[in-house]
Amino acid sequence: MTFSAADCRGVTFPHEDPLVIVATIANHDVPRTLVDGGNGANILFRKAYNQIKLKPKHLMLVPYPVSGFNGASTYPDGKVLLPVTIGRAEAARNVMTEFLVIDAPSLYNVIMGRPMIHDIQEIVSTYHQMMMYVLDVGYPERIEGSQKEA
Template sequence: MALMNGLVDSDFKRYLTRKNLPTLAAAFSKAHDYIKSEELMKTSSRHVVAGKGQSQYEGTSSGGNRPKPPAPGRGGGSRQDSRPTRLPMKYSTYTPLNTPRAAIYSVNQNGEDWSRPIPMKDNIEELIRKGHLTQYRLNTSRNQQPPLSTGRVDVITGGPIHGGTISGAKKHLAEHRHLVCALDVENRPRPASIPQVVFTEEDARGVVFPHDDPLVLITKINGADIKRVLVDGGSSANVLFVQAFNEMNIGRQYLKPVSYPVIGFNGSTVRPEGSVVLPVKLGDGPQARDVMAEFLVVDVKSAYNAIIGRPIIHDMQVVVSTYYLAIAYVSNLGAVEKVYGGQVMSKLVT
């Protein structure tokens, strides 16, 4: 119903009133077909008009010109009168998009100005040219990786943060239920082998006890040393805050659209700016471990620059000890290595 209310009077809207499409995805697909058809008809009509421009007048014996009468159509009327009128296109070229226009409208109908009675295609193009909806621009260089960042990202002020996603949690729960119900203990997937991990008094050297400090690291993300990275096993997503993202000079053209909100940020719901896949490195030399990790870029104030959530913790086979303010991980060579957090840095955060 919301999709029907947002459409201007057109062939597509009349088509929807006649057909009962089973899903919203089917409606989006049909809307995309109609848009492509209109674009093709518009291009064809330009060539026809250009070819007939000089034949709209007949020559007379006196050298004067008079317009040709319109060709009669069925019922005695002209063909032009029998055709439905179409709203003229506002722009000669349109921005390539990575999402069907009907889907863009459905997601953003409450956040943008859709009130004027102009075609949805023109309305979306106008918003993009004003700087809105830029996440839907088609990135022609799909396989191109973001350029490596340099330098160091320092402090960003704000409050503490924790996050998770609704859709991700539901999907993970459904998969877990399937494994528990369908497979017995012996046939369930086994974890990758990991050497024995032990924390000793040596790992507590330099830590002031007692404490309840969070584990905060300096981590190399996309080639840059990022300070104040929180290791949070309670977060179902890796998070990169927008201030740090901007400082890394990656560029918003590398962000992929994210349609789901993230919950838990200061007790509110936040829609990410997008997601980006970046290289993450722990340790140096033979102790290094490298992975490619997806980060949600979120525009909220935080005391941290980034959050390492369960995806990176699991990919790197990390064992976290907030008591020792350290993590143990399996290096690229298969050995157990450790990285230690900064207690002074964590106290400045809390």
């Protein structure tokens, strides 16, 4: 899997934008999904959890705190295992993903961390505003990010 100059079409330069995509989680399109290889967990923010119409009874206890980049710790509301689809139709990758549900303000609805990045065998290029991933059938595919949403 490689990126080329053609993958930069439509990207506004110069930029330092993060990669933000739309993911399908529990059969709901979830915009403002931040792809963050520096995050050791997948995070679903409580506001998005509620918008997907999931109930508190779906949450499993998380007995440990998580730390933010400022060093502050918070306990998640819980964790939940949900189906996630990246891409559409023949270009789809489907995985079951564990999310920590966090009740905190965020510009994003979801943070896709290393666990999901590894599960879908994803390669990220914030420069190209694109990621490549391996389809359910084993072939590579691309998905573009949204600089507007970033």
